[in-house]
Amino acid sequence: MRKNQNAAIRKPEILESYYQVLIQQGFEGTSISKIAKHMDIHPSLIIHYFKNKENMKLELIDLLIEKYKSPDMISFEYIEDDEDRFNAFIDTLFSFEWSRTVDPGIHFGFYYLSFRNKEIQRRFKRMFVWLRDHIQEQLIYFNSRHIIDVRDEKQAADLIITLMEGLEFHSHFLSDGQSFDTFSQIAKKSVLDILKK
Amino acid sequence: MRKNQNAAIRKPEILESYYQVLIQQGFEGTSISKIAKHMDIHPSLIIHYFKNKENMKLELIDLLIEKYKSPDMISFEYIEDDEDRFNAFIDTLFSFEWSRTVDPGIHFGFYYLSFRNKEIQRRFKRMFVWLRDHIQEQLIYFNSRHIIDVRDEKQAADLIITLMEGLEFHSHFLSDGQSFDTFSQIAKKSVLDILKK
DNA sequence: GTTCATTAACTGTATGTTCAGTTTATATTG
DNA sequence: CAATATAAACTGAACATACAGTTAATGAAC
Structure with missing residues (x-):
């Protein structure tokens, strides 16, 4: 020992x-x-x-959020071609790996706790706002390069996150044996339809 | 007493x-x-x-699911015009009232528990499959009446549920002061775009 | 007079936390 | 460099409390 x-x-x-x-x-x-x-x-x-236990819980959340924010997973400046870069970005957001950065059971657990624990809620809100802002920023860029065609990038970012989280949920309750990817492809296609008009 | x-x-x-x-x-x-x-x-x-406590938990879930399935909230056979009926159907699915049939905090709580409790998971799966089937059935009808234009009604139903659940989540973490309805309108519009092509 | 509703008095266990104390590492000083 | 001081790492035992669940007893009702 x-x-x-x-x-x-x-x-x-x-x-x-x-x-x-x-x-x-x-x-x-x-x-x-x-x-x-x-x-x-x-x-x-x-x-x-x-x-105490409560502190430990909060410190764990902070750690997991840092993990989630790991920048190398969602920045693709090294990709020159805009179309390629956009595809890599969307692919990552809807990928199994990205969705499993944190164990989904724990993810849901903290969601749940955030309903009664304001400190946890604050942290999660901050994290999702950060993610939304990041996606929005990317969309603004791709919009300016005419890779996509959206009027309100913030709304579009909201929609993407909504689908991402819904996807997590769907894979838990409604994917009858099929893999995560099967339905994630469908969700992704819907997003592209909306972004590209 | x-x-x-x-x-x-x-x-x-x-x-x-x-x-x-x-x-x-x-x-x-x-x-x-x-x-x-x-x-x-x-x-x-x-x-x-x-x-014991576990039994009570399961019986509560059964009760809440029965509440959720309350048929008068999602059947609109009394509406003659197909377009009107379709709109009423979609409006309900994305309405605040429908989303609050069960307290969202408890809803999330049971989701969370379903990761480790197979009995709870079974019940939720059954409920969501029921909902998916119901939506699918409706979509088949509306498709046949040319109110919408989709190839795979089951996929479309999956997508609707995914958005519905993502919406619940979104309203908890990302709606900055705006009401539930603001973003639900956006989600609904996206669904209509996809269903109507 | 049996069946069910209800209470009372318990049991054993697990919980988070405190406290008093010991050991080790590091910094300071002579 | 050695002696000492100080803070941090760590242990063991004990705590009050809350918990789910048991058993036995009392009361009312068909």
Whole structure:
């Protein structure tokens, strides 16, 4: 058993374990002592680092949002051709990999908690506004290059996010055995129809 | 305090209280004794009727799904003109009232639980397949009457549900002060664009 | 007089958190 | 460089509380 690591190492370690237990057990089934057992440390140590469970939850959200915002996944400045760049952008937004940046069960869990926890809601709002702004910015560029033809780029960005999230949901409840990609293709095509007129 | 009611009255009464406490406190904050206190009965009585908490949860889901399926909200056979009937149908699917048949916080909560609880997942799948089938059926009719023009009605129904659910999500995180209806109009317009070509 | 509604008194367990204390790493000083 | 101070990492035990669920008993009703 390792000893005397510091906060910079231990805190992410604990959050990672928290995340893993969360995936397996959900919020109802995840306690401090279970997380501690999972990584073979004493429960008190978790309190020592995070003060309480609520803080730990918020810090996990921050971590996951940072993961989600990872810029290398959604910026394609290296692609010269505008049409190619646009396609890469849309493909990524509707890709399985992108949708699984965070475990969908946990994703939904935090959505749910945001209804009663204003702190969580604030963080999620900030994240989605960031995503919307980013998409909007891209659409403005592609619009100026006549790759697409939309009047209101913000509205279009809203619609894209709406479809992305609906897609996540659809794949959970309505995809009868088919893969994620089958329906994502259909959603994507609808978006292109709308963007390209 | 009333006494000696029977199961046919008491069980729905308890489920209603369960639902109310759930809206205010969420799943984490809802215990059997809290529900009992809310309706001024003894906690054991709840166990007496439902045997355990899990059963009560499932029975609540069944009740809410029945509410959701309430046929008078989504059948418009009384409207003679096909165009009018179609519009009434689409308007309802994207209406605030329809989206609030069940409290959205609870809705999300059950989605979330369905990731780890197969029994809940089964019920939700059944409900959404039912809804999809219903929409598909309607689309087939409207297609035959040339009100819309779609090749694959099932795909179209999938897309409508995806947008409906995404809309719920959007209104929670991205509607900056505007009402539900503002963006629902946009989503609806996109659907019509796709259905009508 | 049996069946069902209801309460009362419990049980065992898991929870988050506190507290008191020990060990280790690091910085400061002589 | 060694001695010391200080803060941080970590452990163990104990806490009050809340939880779902059990069992037994009382009361009313067909």
